[in-house]
Amino acid sequence: MGRPRSRAQELDPDNVEARTEWLAAKVMGRWRSGASLVLAPHRDDPDLARPGVCNHFRYEDPLDPDSDGQRCPIASHVRRSNPRDSRSGSREDSEKVISRHRIIRRGRSYGTPLSHADARAGRDDGVTRGLYFICLQASIARGFELIQQAWLSNPGFHGLANEPDPIMGNGDGTGHLTIPAEPLRLRLANVPVTVTVAGGGYFFLPSLTALARIARG
Numbered sequence: 001m002g003r004p005r006s007r008a009q010e011l012d013p014d015n016v017e018a019r020t021e022w023l024a025a026k027v028m029g030r031w032r033s034g035a036s037l038v039l040a041p042h043r044d045d046p047d048l049a050r051p052g053v054c055n056h057f058r059y060e061d062p063l064d065p066d067s068d069g070q071r072c073p074i075a076s077h078v079r080r081s082n083p084r085d086s087r088s089g090s091r092e093d094s095e096k097v098i099s100r101h102r103i104i105r106r107g108r109s110y111g112t113p114l115s116h117a118d119a120r121a122g123r124d125d126g127v128t129r130g131l132y133f134i135c136l137q138a139s140i141a142r143g144f145e146l147i148q149q150a151w152l153s154n155p156g157f158h159g160l161a162n163e164p165d166p167i168m169g170n171g172d173g174t175g176h177l178t179i180p181a182e183p184l185r186l187r188l189a190n191v192p193v194t195v196t197v198a199g200g201g202y203f204f205l206p207s208l209t210a211l212a213r214i215a216r217g
C-alpha cells in the first residue's frame, strides 16, 4: 500500500542538475512547478500543480500516508509551515488546530533565477533577487508569528533535532536537515544560510465592515 518512496540513490549520479532539483524539492516540499512531493514523490509533474489539484493532499491520508516523511520531509518548508493533518493527535484534531493558524499568503519573487552552475559554485552573479512575502490574517500572533516561531524556526519541530526550517535556518548555518529514505536517511549537517531578511513590516488593514462604518461617518 502507498506510493513508492523517493530515493536519492535512484538518481543518475552524473545528472547534477536533476540531483540539484531533487534536493531543492526536498528542502521546499514542493517541486518547482508547485506540485507537492506527497503527490509527485520522484519527479516534477506540472499536471499535479494545477489549481484544484496542487493542494489536494494530506500527510496522513489513511490509504496513502507519508507519516515518516519519506516523500515530503517533515523538516521541509511547506510541510512545517502548514502541517495539515500531521501535527499531533488525531488527523481531525490536527486539522482543527492548524485551522486556527491559517494565513492568506502570497509570495512574489523578483530578479532572475541563479543558474545551477553559479549556485553550485557558491558564486554571486551580482543580480538582485528575492521574494516579497505578504500575508493576511486576523491575528498576527496566532498567524504569522506562531507559524514562524513554533513551526519554522523551531529546531525541535515534530520530533526533529537541531533542524530549523532549511530555507530560513537559524541565522548561523549550524542547522541540520534530515531527508528520510530507505534504507538510510540522508542527514545534511550545517545547512548554509541562503535566505536573509532585507526588511519587513506589520500593517493594519481595516475589515470591510470597519471601512463601511468609517464611510458612514
Ligand code: HEM
Residues within 6 Å of the ligand: 028, 030, 077, 078, 079, 081, 082, 105, 107, 131, 133, 143, 144, 145, 147, 148, 152, 167, 168, 195
Ligand atoms: C525565508 C523566506 C521564505 C521563503 C523564501 C519562502 C518560500 C516559500 C515557497 C517557495 C513556498 C512554496 C510555494 C507555494 O506554495 O506558494 C512557500 C510556502 C509557504 N510558506 Fe514560505 N517562504 C519564506 C518564509 C515564510 C514564513 C516566514 C512563513 C510564515 C510565517 C511562510 C509560510 C508559508 C506557508 C504557509 C506556505 C504554504 C504551505 C503549503 O503549501 O501548504 N513562509 N514558501
